[in-house]
Amino acid sequence: MIQLALVVAAGSLVSGLVLAFLLRRAPTVSAQLAGLALIAVCVPLAAVLLSGWVMFHMGADVKILAVAAGSATAAVFAALVLARSISASLRRVGAASQSLAAGELSARAPAGGAKEIAELAASFNAMAAGLEQLFDARRELVAWASHDLRAPIASLQAMLEAIEDGLVSAEDYLPTLREQVRTLSMLVDDLFELARIDAGALTLELRRMPIAPLVASALRLLRPEADARGVALSAEVDDEVEAELAPDKFERVLFNLVTNALRHTPSDGSVAIRVERRASDLLLRVEDSGEGLPVEAPARMFERFWRADRARSGSGAGLGLAIARGLVEAHGGRIWAENRPQGGACVSFTLPAA
Ligand SMILES: Nc1ncnc2c1ncn2[C@@H]1O[C@H](COP(=O)(O)OP(=O)(O)OP(=O)(O)O)[C@@H](O)[C@H]1O
Numbered sequence: 559m560i561q562l563a564l565v566v567a568a569g570s571l572v573s574g575l576v577l578a579f580l581l582r583r584a585p586t587v588s589a590q591l592a593g594l595a596l597i598a599v600c601v602p603l604a605a606v607l608l609s610g611w612v613m614f615h616m617g618a619d620v621k622i623l624a625v626a627a628g629s630a631t632a633a634v635f636a637a638l639v640l641a642r643s644i645s646a647s648l649r650r651v652g653a654a655s656q657s658l659a660a661g662e663l664s665a666r667a668p669a670g671g672a673k674e675i676a677e678l679a680a681s682f683n684a685m686a687a688g689l690e691q692l693f694d695a696r697r698e699l700v701a702w703a704s705h706d707l708r709a710p711i712a713s714l715q716a717m718l719e720a721i722e723d724g725l726v727s728a729e730d731y732l733p734t735l736r737e738q739v740r741t742l743s744m745l746v747d748d749l750f751e752l753a754r755i756d757a758g759a760l761t762l763e764l765r766r767m768p769i770a771p772l773v774a775s776a777l778r779l780l781r782p783e784a785d786a787r788g789v790a791l792s793a794e795v796d797d798e799v800e801a802e803l804a805p806d807k808f809e810r811v812l813f814n815l816v817t818n819a820l821r822h823t824p825s826d827g828s829v830a831i832r833v834e835r836r837a838s839d840l841l842l843r844v845e846d847s848g849e850g851l852p853v854e855a856p857a858r859m860f861e862r863f864w865r866a867d868r869a870r871s872g873s874g875a876g877l878g879l880a881i882a883r884g885l886v887e888a889h890g891g892r893i894w895a896e897n898r899p900q901g902g903a904c905v906s907f908t909l910p911a912a
């Protein structure tokens with residue numbers, strides 16, 4: 559008796575496993591679930607019938623066959639209903655992904671359904687939201703870049719036409735022409751630098767060197783502008799402080815930060831560069847006594863083309879801080895901005911100590 563029970567149990571187990579394995583080849587979720595229901599009903603039923611036939615010599619009773627057919631039908635029916643709802647939820651996620659692939663970036667999969675499918679829909683939606691944000695940012699970038707390139711080109715064109723028509727003499731317009739060409743070439747340089755940062759094509763020739771001479775050279779470069787604006791420009795840096803950096807990129811960062819500080823500080827104000835050696839890195843700060851930062855600025859000012867006041871003429875393209883962030887991060891540092899308690903802004907960045 560016991561042996562028979564063991565043989566039947568082992569036989570059911572093996573045949574159940576083999577059938578389940580074969581079921582994985584069924585082409586649809588509905589077919590797999592219906593097959594699973596059939597296995598779940600038929601394998602135990604077959605085991606009971608086999609045991610009954612061997613032990614009690616029961617024949618193929620019509621009642622037993624009817625019960626078997628009835629329960630198998632009920633199980634397949636229930637499985638098909640369940641499969642329908644599962645495949646409907648999967649189809650909804652599939653439809654959303656097809657819309658996304660066709661370029662409809664606002665397509666989202668409906669939430670709800672079984673936990674796994676709801677999780678699939680949620681991660682699909684997170685991916686779609688990320689893509690949409692990225693595309694919006696790219697679109698804005700192209701719109702702003704072409705706007706900022708168009709303005710100096712239009713002005714160059716107008717001036718050249720005026721000279722051609724003999725309305726003005728070339729000499730009168732030469733300084734303005736040169737200024738517009740300079741603006742244009744700075745903008746193109748900035749866009750090129752950003753593109754290199756984005757592409758990861760930035761090659762930093764890192765050298766261990768003292769900071770003081772680099773700060774002094776940036777100050778020399780910016781002193782005329784500070785004097786013209788009547789702003790006191792100073793630096794506090796220890797001669798011994800060293801860092802591992804690419805000198806040209808470091809100067810570029812400092813130049814961008816100090817240019818901003820000068821631009822936003824009224825005459826009689828001051829701009830100071832401070833360098834502090836900390837346990838594991840160097841902290842560099844550019845502080846000004848200017849107008850300070852609007853509330854949303856610290857979170858947004860490192861984005862490309864972001865300016866607090868887009869309407870203000872004479873301000874730059876909004877690329878300086880985006881470039882500074884790219885260069886600082888390429889050195890393994892961090893950059894951020896805040897308002898000083900005593901008024902004015904402070905933009906700080908770190909560099910790994912040498
Ligand atoms: N020291 C500061 N004080 C107040 N606002 C600042 C300061 N530095 C930056 N900002 C704000 O952050 C914005 C972005 O600065 P960013 O250097 O990226 O661009 P920009 O100076 O306008 O143009 P660009 O640097 O391309 O010539 C500025 O337009 C300004 O609104």
Ligand SMILES: [Mg+2]
Pocket residue numbers: 814817818874876877878879
């Ligand atoms: Mg700037």
